[in-house]
Amino acid sequence: MTTEKQAKLLESLKQTVSHLKREIFTAELKRKPLVFSFENAKIKDAYTFSLPSGWTCPGATMCLAKVGRESGKLTDGPNATVRCFSASQEAVYPTVRMIRWHNFDRLKQAGGSAGLAGLILESLPADAKRIRVHVSGDFFNQAYFNAWMIVAEAKPDVTFYAYTKSVPFWVNRLGNIPVNFKLNASVGSRWDSLAEDAELKSAKIVFSEIEAEALGLEIDEDDSHAWAQDESFALLVHGTQAPGSEAGKSWSKQIAEIKKTNAALPKKIKRTVPPLTVAYLTAQIVRLAVRLAGILATPEYVVKQIA
Numbered sequence: 001m002t003t004e005k006q007a008k009l010l011e012s013l014k015q016t017v018s019h020l021k022r023e024i025f026t027a028e029l030k031r032k033p034l035v036f037s038f039e040n041a042k043i044k045d046a047y048t049f050s051l052p053s054g055w056t057c058p059g060a061t062m063c064l065a066k067v068g069r070e071s072g073k074l075t076d077g078p079n080a081t082v083r084c085f086s087a088s089q090e091a092v093y094p095t096v097r098m099i100r101w102h103n104f105d106r107l108k109q110a111g112g113s114a115g116l117a118g119l120i121l122e123s124l125p126a127d128a129k130r131i132r133v134h135v136s137g138d139f140f141n142q143a144y145f146n147a148w149m150i151v152a153e154a155k156p157d158v159t160f161y162a163y164t165k166s167v168p169f170w171v172n173r174l175g176n177i178p179v180n181f182k183l184n185a186s187v188g189s190r191w192d193s194l195a196e197d198a199e200l201k202s203a204k205i206v207f208s209e210i211e212a213e214a215l216g217l218e219i220d221e222d223d224s225h226a227w228a229q230d231e232s233f234a235l236l237v238h239g240t241q242a243p244g245s246e247a248g249k250s251w252s253k254q255i256a257e258i259k260k261t262n263a264a265l266p267k268k269i270k271r272t273v274p275p276l277t278v279a280y281l282t283a284q285i286v287r288l289a290v291r292l293a294g295i296l297a298t299p300e301y302v303v304k305q306i307a
């Protein structure tokens with residue numbers, strides 16, 4: 001076989017492998033209720049729950065960004081000055097996007113507050129002690145907000161917390177929020193003045209430590225200010241900012257400093273990747289096809305599809 005033909009064959013085998021992986025992921029996802037994740041780089045010892053960024057954020061303005069469910073294309077909102085980190089994640093990682101839309105789809109099928117609360121309770125990880133509600137997304141209507149309050153009342157041993165720009169849903173229930181649900185009004189919403197008037201605990205994005213100091217706010221680095229105390233606080237602007245924006249310039253400055261520090265560190269060990277041969281890819285395709293056939297044939301999967 002010529003080198004050109006071999007390259008084409010390898011490319012087509014690679015595409016088949018990635019297609020099968022995606023099919024398996026989709027089929028497995030369809031069998032699940034809501035999907036919670038455990039920990040991430042910043043959030044430790046806690047489960048997280050996410051919805052599609054922007055699409056579920058009625059209070060977003062300066063941070064508004066949406067990613068096409070199928071296309072993966074990120075579009076900033078008309079008043080966006082800070083790039084939504086969660087939207088950037090969805091644009092880069094299709095599986096992250098799929099999980100978030102899966103959660104939103106399931107919730108939309110659940111009906112009113114009682115149905116939504118039932119679905120969330122059924123899906124909660126049994127060993128959860130702390131849950132960050134919405135690493136991405138937000139309370140998209142009052143019934144959904146109320147559902148989480150029902151869930152918190154039903155699980156007094158679990159600490160729930162959320163940042164939210166959906167201020168009116170919170171204000172409508174002032175004085176009626178379970179003690180184990182810590183809410184933080186995310187500054188920069190359509191309803192900042194409502195949050196201020198109601199004296200809600202808030203979290204404000206700042207571009208530097210000096211700015212936080214001037215505002216008299218502590219900077220949170222590990223989410224503990226959001227769930228372990230009741231004072232307002234600041235968050236330092238994160239990466240993936242739009243170039244040229246104030247947030248982008250601030251982030252570039254921080255990145256330059258990080259790069260300078262990293263340059264002094266020992267070089268990383270290069271990871272070696274096994275060569276993709278025709279034999280290896282063919283074996284992978286057979287293995288994945290058998291696995292997919294097994295998933296699609298399970299009674300549980302068939303019932304879910306019919307329902």
Ligand code: SF4
Pocket residue numbers: 052053054056057060063064065084085086087135136137138165
């Ligand atoms: S509210 Fe949060 S998730 Fe929604 S668009 Fe703004 S930053 Fe993104």
